[in-house]
Amino acid sequence: MPVRISPSILSADFANLERDLHRIGDADLVHVDVMDGHFVPNLTLGLPVVERIQQVSPLPLDVHLMIDDADRWAPRYAELGAFSVTFSGEAAADPVATARAVRSTGARASVAVKPGTDLEPYLRTLDEFDMILVMTVEPGFGGQSFMADTMPKLARAREAVDRSGLDVWLEVDGGIDVQTIVTAVANGADTVVAGSAVYGGEPSERIAALRAAAATV
Ligand code: DX5
Ligand code: ZN
Numbered sequence: 001m002p003v004r005i006s007p008s009i010l011s012a013d014f015a016n017l018e019r020d021l022h023r024i025g026d027a028d029l030v031h032v033d034v035m036d037g038h039f040v041p042n043l044t045l046g047l048p049v050v051e052r053i054q055q056v057s058p059l060p061l062d063v064h065l066m067i068d069d070a071d072r073w074a075p076r077y078a079e080l081g082a083f084s085v086t087f088s089g090e091a092a093a094d095p096v097a098t099a100r101a102v103r104s105t106g107a108r109a110s111v112a113v114k115p116g117t118d119l120e121p122y123l124r125t126l127d128e129f130d131m132i133l134v135m136t137v138e139p140g141f142g143g144q145s146f147m148a149d150t151m152p153k154l155a156r157a158r159e160a161v162d163r164s165g166l167d168v169w170l171e172v173d174g175g176i177d178v179q180t181i182v183t184a185v186a187n188g189a190d191t192v193v194a195g196s197a198v199y200g201g202e203p204s205e206r207i208a209a210l211r212a213a214a215a216t217v
Helices: 014-022 047-056 070-079 095-103 148-164 180-186 203-214
Strands: 004-007 030-035 061-066 084-088 108-113 131-135 169-173 191-194
Touching: 004 030, 004 203, 014 047, 030 047, 047 061, 047 070, 061 070, 061 191, 070 084, 070 095, 084 095, 084 131, 095 108, 108 169, 131 148, 148 169, 148 180, 180 191, 180 203, 191 203
Parallel strands: 004 191, 030 061, 061 084, 084 108, 108 131, 131 169, 169 191
Antiparallel strands: none
16 A cells, blocks of 8 residues: 655645645645744634635645633634544643544544653544644644654554554655655555645655655665
């Protein structure tokens, strides 16, 4: 099964978002990073902008919420028509109820964990999620270095998903390039976010290079 590529528009030109959305048409998803300046020390965009992205994007939306009060906000992004909504597990009071609320809209429900957060509680309720996002940097900014010490956690998630027989996707996000994608896929990732690696050059060429690197695993 080929790896899915989800370019992060955090590295796009926010003054030319529609143009930059069309420059990644060869990808599988578009990764939309929502940050609130509280859960992470950075602020990006919110519901009205994501709603317009949903209207003009040629690709399904892979919304990544890095915001407090995930229980309240995740369903709102799902209602906009996002394909997938990932909320930060650390910001949710009741992750299972929040995932159910997201799923009730027809969207895929996903939970993210920071590099230092234990994944085991989520692996015990795997059937409640369509995807798990293992952060490979501390969330907040693009262009950071991949943290290889998150790989045992990813490999453990891969083992749990395979054993369950469930079709739960495993996503990685942060510091992915043509080298680190090989490590991430070898440890079980099937869905890969890349921001600076895609928009740092000609996006269609960068996406092709990432796909080629992933196919070597
Ligand atoms: C970081 C965001 C990422 C970011 C990745 O907190 O969640 O999606 O855009 O950027 P790169 O690929 O440049 O590390
Ligand atoms: Zn992200």
